[in-house]
Amino acid sequence: MREDVRMKIAILLFDKFTALDAIGPYEVLSRIPGAELAFVAKQPGPKRSDTGMLEVTADRPLADFPDPDIVLVGGGEGNRPLLFDDEVLDWLRAAHETSIWTTSVCTGSLVLGAAGILDGKRATTHWAYRERLRDFGAEPATERFVVDGKVVTAAGVSAGIDMALHLTALATDPRVAEAIQLGIEYDPEPPFDSGSPEKAAPELVDLVRTLERGQAAEPQRAT
Amino acid sequence: MREDVRMKIAILLFDKFTALDAIGPYEVLSRIPGAELAFVAKQPGPKRSDTGMLEVTADRPLADFPDPDIVLVGGGEGNRPLLFDDEVLDWLRAAHETSIWTTSVCTGSLVLGAAGILDGKRATTHWAYRERLRDFGAEPATERFVVDGKVVTAAGVSAGIDMALHLTALATDPRVAEAIQLGIEYDPEPPFDSGSPEKAAPELVDLVRTLERGQAAEPQRAT
Numbered sequence: 510m511r512e513d514v515r516m517k518i519a520i521l522l523f524d525k526f527t528a529l530d531a532i533g534p535y536e537v538l539s540r541i542p543g544a545e546l547a548f549v550a551k552q553p554g555p556k557r558s559d560t561g562m563l564e565v566t567a568d569r570p571l572a573d574f575p576d577p578d579i580v581l582v583g584g585g586e587g588n589r590p591l592l593f594d595d596e597v598l599d600w601l602r603a604a605h606e607t608s609i610w611t612t613s614v615c616t617g618s619l620v621l622g623a624a625g626i627l628d629g630k631r632a633t634t635h636w637a638y639r640e641r642l643r644d645f646g647a648e649p650a651t652e653r654f655v656v657d658g659k660v661v662t663a664a665g666v667s668a669g670i671d672m673a674l675h676l677t678a679l680a681t682d683p684r685v686a687e688a689i690q691l692g693i694e695y696d697p698e699p700p701f702d703s704g705s706p707e708k709a710a711p712e713l714v715d716l717v718r719t720l721e722r723g724q725a726a727e728p729q730r731a732t
Numbered sequence: 733m734r735e736d737v738r739m740k741i742a743i744l745l746f747d748k749f750t751a752l753d754a755i756g757p758y759e760v761l762s763r764i765p766g767a768e769l770a771f772v773a774k775q776p777g778p779k780r781s782d783t784g785m786l787e788v789t790a791d792r793p794l795a796d797f798p799d800p801d802i803v804l805v806g807g808g809e810g811n812r813p814l815l816f817d818d819e820v821l822d823w824l825r826a827a828h829e830t831s832i833w834t835t836s837v838c839t840g841s842l843v844l845g846a847a848g849i850l851d852g853k854r855a856t857t858h859w860a861y862r863e864r865l866r867d868f869g870a871e872p873a874t875e876r877f878v879v880d881g882k883v884v885t886a887a888g889v890s891a892g893i894d895m896a897l898h899l900t901a902l903a904t905d906p907r908v909a910e911a912i913q914l915g916i917e918y919d920p921e922p923p924f925d926s927g928s929p930e931k932a933a934p935e936l937v938d939l940v941r942t943l944e945r946g947q948a949a950e951p952q953r954a955t
Binding site: 527528529532533535536539540545546547548555560562563564565566568615635636653664665666667668670671674675678683684686687688690691692693694695696697698699700701703704705706708709710713714716717720721 | 750751752755756758759762763768769770771778783785786787788789791838858859876887888889890891893894897898901906907909910911913914915916917918919920921922923924926927928929931932933936937939940943944
């Protein structure tokens with residue numbers, strides 16, 4: 510068991526982030542023995558979530574946490590300006606050069622795509638955005654998370670927890686991941702069978718897709 | 733569908749909180765149409781998670797968000813001092829008088845217990861702490877979450893997501909909860925079958941219990 514691994518993990522924050530995209534994987538990855546996990550942002554400081562009801566601090570500027578082993582970009586309407594932000598995209602490309610895994614949750618994959626990281630890769634994202642992946646040369650997949658070489662992309666929001674447990678097993682040992690899963694008592698019992706568009710009623714899928722599109726259509730503001 | 737409900741939700745923060753205990757339910761409950769959700773604390777301001785790697789802001793002091801419909805107390809080693817904190821316990825008792833649901837995730841149930849709210853109730857908590865519930869007159873249960881009257885307690889960490897979806901269905905309409913579950917793509921695929929002590933290998937249970945006990949044995953500091 511590689512318990513001596515010192516794993517550096519960077520999670521990118523930005524205003525209007527979806528909290529669980531970032532915090533789900535944080536809760537798993539921060540428990541890897543020896544993990545050093547930092548929330549980083551172009552401009553460190555307080556970041557409000559997409560609902561406006563939660564504030565999380567980005568502790569470090571991008572340049573202050575070099576050569577992370579795992580890079581994670583989450584979703585949320587606030588990541589759309591990042592698709593055109595050279596400073597963030599350059600940081601992401603540089604991090605990808607030396608990372609062990611470059612990862613995303615939900616629409617964080619669009620940012621990886623804008624950085625050129627998904628070109629020719631199989632990848633996933635929030636189900637309502639799957640076709641957008643083609644804009645970046647990626648082949649959309651419907652799995653809970655997709656491992657293509659060192660690029661690991663998760664589906665929407667809660668999928669980051671499953672991805673992070675899988676990454677933990679790869680980064681250390683399956684036993685460590687099993688222990689973390691037990692520690693966070695991750696034995697899910699979703700009350701409904703509506704968690705994916707393949708399972709939910711079609712009219713529910715249409716409703717949620719419309720709500721998501723409303724979000725996606727918001728004007729893109731500079732960060 | 734009671735979509736016009738204006739639901740006030742208070743989530744208690746404190747230093748050394750377990751992030752997913754609070755953020756999992758936040759991600760679900762904040763999406764209830766008309767929800768007003770606030771992170772509250774005895775002393776508002778930045779709170780560090782139990783790993784030290786994450787900072788979340790408590791936006792409001794306890795007195796500044798009166799009469800919440802849903803009160804939620806999460807776990808983390810930092811909640812142990814709250815068991816002896818009259819200001820917090822008095823706030824919790826007062827909130828419980830007028831709440832629709834008084835809830836906990838993980839060891840947040842110990843704080844409900846210290847406030848006298850679990851006396852004679854069936855309740856749950858993180859699996860490693862179940863027997864502690866008897867100290868407060870509660871009957872420990874092994875379900876993912878337990879609804880006993882208006883007291884709703886969830887098991888460890890990730891169980892708050894399941895509880896929050898169930899609460900959403902109760903507070904509004906099952907269709908709203910189903911839509912939120914689809915929106916956060918909550919169709920979990922845990923990579924291991926180790927998420928509960930009933931399923932994990934006994935030696936893994938012993939290991940994680942020892943780690944949890946180490947945490948529980950830390951000296952209790954005043955907040």
